[in-house]
Amino acid sequence: MVVDTKVADKLTERMIHTANSEVEAKQAKTRQLRQNPFTTYRDPETGRWMVIKAAA
Known part of the structure; x- marks a missing residue:
């Protein structure tokens, strides 16, 4: 049998x-997920979503 x-x-x-x-x-x-260091909330006055890094 010939194989290229x-x-x-x-x-x-x-x-x-x-x-x-x-x-x-x-x-x-098997790896665990890391905790998300950010919190999001919607500013009630502007309606914009805000992202805040949680304090360590």
């Missing part, structure tokens, strides 16, 4: 990419 090296290289790249994506997906599932 370019095709074999592409398949290898795709397999590595797929394996890396699966590892990253597993890691993402």
